[in-house]
Amino acid sequence: MPHQCVRCGNMYEDASKEILKGCNCGGKFFFFIKKESMQQMQEITSQLTEDDKKQMEQDAFELIGEEETEKPVVLDLESIRMLKPGKFEIDLVDLFKGAPLVYKLDEGRYIIDVATTFKSLSKKK
Amino acid sequence: MFSNLFKGKRHIKLGIYGPPNSGKTTIANRICKDWLGEEMGSVSAVPHETREVNIKEKITVKHKGKDITFNLIDTPGIATRIDFEDFLKYGLSEKEAKKRAKEATKGVIDAIKWLDDMDCVIAVLDSTLNPYNQVNITIVGNLAARDIPVLICANKIDKKKSNIKKIEAAFPQYEVIPISALKGTNMEEFYESLIRVLK
Numbered sequence: 169m170p171h172q173c174v175r176c177g178n179m180y181e182d183a184s185k186e187i188l189k190g191c192n193c194g195g196k197f198f199f200f201i202k203k204e205s206m207q208q209m210q211e212i213t214s215q216l217t218e219d220d221k222k223q224m225e226q227d228a229f230e231l232i233g234e235e236e237t238e239k240p241v242v243l244d245l246e247s248i249r250m251l252k253p254g255k256f257e258i259d260l261v262d263l264f265k266g267a268p269l270v271y272k273l274d275e276g277r278y279i280i281d282v283a284t285t286f287k288s289l290s291k292k293k
Numbered sequence: 294m295f296s297n298l299f300k301g302k303r304h305i306k307l308g309i310y311g312p313p314n315s316g317k318t319t320i321a322n323r324i325c326k327d328w329l330g331e332e333m334g335s336v337s338a339v340p341h342e343t344r345e346v347n348i349k350e351k352i353t354v355k356h357k358g359k360d361i362t363f364n365l366i367d368t369p370g371i372a373t374r375i376d377f378e379d380f381l382k383y384g385l386s387e388k389e390a391k392k393r394a395k396e397a398t399k400g401v402i403d404a405i406k407w408l409d410d411m412d413c414v415i416a417v418l419d420s421t422l423n424p425y426n427q428v429n430i431t432i433v434g435n436l437a438a439r440d441i442p443v444l445i446c447a448n449k450i451d452k453k454k455s456n457i458k459k460i461e462a463a464f465p466q467y468e469v470i471p472i473s474a475l476k477g478t479n480m481e482e483f484y485e486s487l488i489r490v491l492k
Contacts, residue, residue: 240427241373248402253377254377254378254387254391255375256376258374259373260405260427263405264431
């Protein structure tokens with residue numbers, strides 16, 4: 169039975185990791201869809217506006233008594249994104265893995281902390 | 294005198310980890326005050342007050358006839374987003390807030406770098422906040438992956454909004470010790486658990 173993300177409409181098969189982790193768009197709620205009603209369901213969700221989708225998510229969070237938690241930070245190849253002076257996003261998973269420190273300054277502009285990377289590599293040896 | 298006493302003995306490194314403003318330095322201060330008679334670092338309502346790793350060496354905790362000596366390492370708060378605008382509301386100038394944000398980001402990197410050196414970690418969580426977030430889960434998950442023993446402290450139990458059950462439900466495989474580091478509530482149970490985990 170497929171599951172559809174209520175935010176972006178992406179479909180996921182049963183037991184997909186996204187159902188546990190959350191959709192790639194950051195959504196955490198899914199419609200459970202019976203195969204026979206899938207087409208009908210897709211039509212309904214495709215008609216939902218962005219506001220409708222947000223409202224549905226909000227309602228669901230209220231029903232389960234949870235406040236919406238902050239969206240997790242998952243960065244691309246950089247470990248630290250500098251949005252502007254004094255604003256930083258940090259990919260903790262990368263840092264805990266010991267990935268090289270890569271700062272993204274802007275689209276296409278990166279700084280790589282080569283010295284620290286080599287130091288951590290020699291430490292691992 | 295102490296150097297002779299502990300000659301040849303490597304002290305356990307006990308790290309204090311957690312998100313910003315969960316009370317890490319307040320716990321460090323409480324431990325230091327209880328056993329050394331002096332505080333460790335400054336605390337503040339403004340997040341990211343601790344931006345450097347601080348170490349206090351040779352702390353001996355005694356409880357019910359048992360004792361343990363360790364080096365205490367207080368670390369900067371781990372966060373995924375650091376925004377200078379969050380500091381402006383506490384009255385910091387824009388220049389000060391931006392400097393604080395930069396130092397706090399470096400603090401996160403340093404705290405994580407130190408993790409591999411730790412023998413045991415106290416994970417400090419604010420019991421008035423929702424424990425289900427990326428920072429808490431990443432910290433506890435990485436400690437488990439490295440086989441580092443963890444003691445979870447549900448801090449700030451003196452506050453009305455405190456919800457210990459929610460922290461216990463979020464991390465059912467760990468021992469959760471409810472405390473108020475500020476008021477010194479339940480520190481006996483904390484020290485008892487600490488000795489048990491460190492031994």
